[in-house]
Amino acid sequence: MDSLLLKFALPALTALAISTTAASALEQNCRFIQAKADREACYKRQEDELAAKRKPVAPANDGQTLETLRQMRQDEDAVYRSINNICRGC
Numbered sequence: 001m002d003s004l005l006l007k008f009a010l011p012a013l014t015a016l017a018i019s020t021t022a023a024s025a026l027e028q029n030c031r032f033i034q035a036k037a038d039r040e041a042c043y044k045r046q047e048d049e050l051a052a053k054r055k056p057v058a059p060a061n062d063g064q065t066l067e068t069l070r071q072m073r074q075d076e077d078a079v080y081r082s083i084n085n086i087c088r089g090c
Contacts (some may be wrong), residue, residue, distance in 0.1 A: 030042035 030039055030046065033039040033042055
């Protein structure tokens with residue numbers, strides 16, 4: 001059991017450690033740049049990359065979505081017209 005645990009856990013932990021240090025190294029690279037203009041350009045580049053990752057992807061079927069919304073609105077209008085004729089106080 002112990003050898004099986006070591007066989008799989010150790011490589012997994014090693015891979016995790018390597019991947020987290022690479023990600024943190026990208027964030028800290030700009031700190032050690034001495035020239036102010038280069039350091040600010042590095043921060044700007046990181047900010048742009050982060051904004052690109054956070055930006056939501058636009059759906060590819062915008063025309064179909066608009067048509068679906070129009071159809072739903074027409075259906076809702078028909079339901080509202082039929083409900084309007086019902087006597088609620090009878």
